[in-house]
Amino acid sequence: MTGDSVDAADALTAAIAAARDGDDDAFRTVYRLVQPSLLRYLSTLIRRDAEDIASEAWLQIARDLQSFHGDGDAFRGWAATIGRHRALDHIRYHQRRPAAAVPTQDFADRAADDDTSIDAVDALGSERALSLIRSLPADQAEAVLLRVIMGLDAQTAALVLGKRAGAVRTASYRGLRRLAALLTEPEPTDADRAPRRTVTPTSTWTLKGTT
Amino acid sequence: MSTCHPRRVTRESAERTLAGLAHGSPRRDGAVAEVLLALVAPPLDRETAGERQALSALRTARQKPIAVRRTGTFGRRFRQFVAIKVAVAAAVLAASGVAVAAGSGDLARALSGGTERSASRPPAAAHGPGAPDQSASRSASHGTAPVGPSPAPDASMATLTASCLEFEALTSDGHDTALRGKAFADLVQAAHGRSRISDFCAVLLTGGSPGPHAPSGSAEAPSHPTPPSRTAHPSHPAHPSHPNSYFDRQRLPDTGRHARPGLHV
Numbered sequence: 001m002t003g004d005s006v007d008a009a010d011a012l013t014a015a016i017a018a019a020r021d022g023d024d025d026a027f028r029t030v031y032r033l034v035q036p037s038l039l040r041y042l043s044t045l046i047r048r049d050a051e052d053i054a055s056e057a058w059l060q061i062a063r064d065l066q067s068f069h070g071d072g073d074a075f076r077g078w079a080a081t082i083g084r085h086r087a088l089d090h091i092r093y094h095q096r097r098p099a100a101a102v103p104t105q106d107f108a109d110r111a112a113d114d115d116t117s118i119d120a121v122d123a124l125g126s127e128r129a130l131s132l133i134r135s136l137p138a139d140q141a142e143a144v145l146l147r148v149i150m151g152l153d154a155q156t157a158a159l160v161l162g163k164r165a166g167a168v169r170t171a172s173y174r175g176l177r178r179l180a181a182l183l184t185e186p187e188p189t190d191a192d193r194a195p196r197r198t199v200t201p202t203s204t205w206t207l208k209g210t211t
Numbered sequence: 212m213s214t215c216h217p218r219r220v221t222r223e224s225a226e227r228t229l230a231g232l233a234h235g236s237p238r239r240d241g242a243v244a245e246v247l248l249a250l251v252a253p254p255l256d257r258e259t260a261g262e263r264q265a266l267s268a269l270r271t272a273r274q275k276p277i278a279v280r281r282t283g284t285f286g287r288r289f290r291q292f293v294a295i296k297v298a299v300a301a302a303v304l305a306a307s308g309v310a311v312a313a314g315s316g317d318l319a320r321a322l323s324g325g326t327e328r329s330a331s332r333p334p335a336a337a338h339g340p341g342a343p344d345q346s347a348s349r350s351a352s353h354g355t356a357p358v359g360p361s362p363a364p365d366a367s368m369a370t371l372t373a374s375c376l377e378f379e380a381l382t383s384d385g386h387d388t389a390l391r392g393k394a395f396a397d398l399v400q401a402a403h404g405r406s407r408i409s410d411f412c413a414v415l416l417t418g419g420s421p422g423p424h425a426p427s428g429s430a431e432a433p434s435h436p437t438p439p440s441r442t443a444h445p446s447h448p449a450h451p452s453h454p455n456s457y458f459d460r461q462r463l464p465d466t467g468r469h470a471r472p473g474l475h476v
Contacts, residue, residue: 024269031265035265054261058265065269066272125252129249130250144247149251173222173225180220180242
């Protein structure tokens with residue numbers, strides 16, 4: 001996965017080179033190394049159709065792979081960029097609310113049934129963890145996801161988001177701090193469970209990363 | 212379970228946590244770290260369900276290789292830079308031409324519509340994509356040309372198109388004779404020579420822009436018509452994203468699902 005080690009990055013770099021030379025197995029390796037990360041990232045941007053968007057992204061990756069030049073980290077950044085653009089296009093296509101910043105129900109419907117309470121950590125699957133991340137403001141969630149799931153450094157994540165690296169560092173820091181705040185809330189009881197679910201204001205879920 | 216109080220999360224510790232994850236040595240020192248580790252949990256089978264589809268897309272792409280553009284970031288930025296330079300230079304030239312034309316009185320004549328050239332200005336449809344603005348280029352040539360009988364009468368696109376049609380209608384035997392006559396003088400001048408008329412007309416009649424009609428004095432510069440297929444930067448409407456595009460900080464369009472273009476300079 002993304003955080004394994006430098007060896008994993010080297011393996012991805014080698015697999016990309018081999019895939020460009022026509023090695024199908026190498027392309028499978030690239031897919032298996034990147035797709036889970038990409039899908040988890042996209043599922044935070046746009047939950048319902050994340051699989052479709054990821055598939056579209058891979059079609060484009062497959063088509064343009066020959067003209068890609070770079071190492072594994074650059075490839076992750078490229079894949080994230082393609083997926084993100086597809087997701088944003090998808091959101092705009094289904095514009096449910098005409099607005100410059102794109103607040104989307106798709107983007108925001110993540111928390112409707114998700115329990116973001118601390119007991120999510122008890123059985124931490126990636127789904128639970130993603131639910132927690134989705135409860136962060138969008139810019140913070142994206143910064144954290146690009147850096148953690150996609151394994152990008154702040155500079156590359158900044159390129160994906162069209163921001164400065166400093167802004168990405170700040171957003172990730174705030175995201176982690178907010179996450180810590182979520183996790184240190186008192187254990188829920190039956191009485192306060194309902195109000196605690198409203199901790200995440202949906203109005204903060206706007207996508208502002210295009211500048 | 213250990214917890215991590217928000218006050219303990221500093222910029223430095225956040226960067227350390229993220230860097231540790233990136234380098235495969237995560238710090239298991241709190242609930243936040245546990246969550247982040249869970250984010251990169253081993254993949255589930257369903258997450259790679261589209262593998263076959265992606266592979267088939269790759270095979271299809273190999274069978275129909277796209278035209279590979281030069282992908283160097285530097286090359287792209289350099290082309291952008293040059294294109295901007297050229298655009299600015301053209302704008303300055305046009306503006307200065309207008310200024311000089313205004314000084315010499317040509318602008319007033321041109322604006323009055325009294326000259327036969329402005330009367331025969333082509334319809335907008337005659338402009339190919341990227342065709343130079345006729346009035347701007349005419350003003351520019353008037354501004355830089357010596358006052359007096361112009362050595363380079365600037366035929367309009369419509370006139371040139373008509374001449375081309377006539378030229379095409381002639382047999383090849385009649386070409387040389389006809390081209391010496393006055394009827395095709397404008398066409399010869401616009402194409403920068405009789406031998407280039409065929410290419411010029413081919414571009415013009417297929418809807419391309421044969422390029423600005425420079426006076427023949429500047430014919431050293433190879434501004435002869437260039438067929439559309441030879442343009443330096445072909446557009447790829449079906450190729451909406453450049454592989455290295457994330458280096459270029461593109462802005463996204465506001466509309467259109469697949470309308471995000473690469474930067475075609």
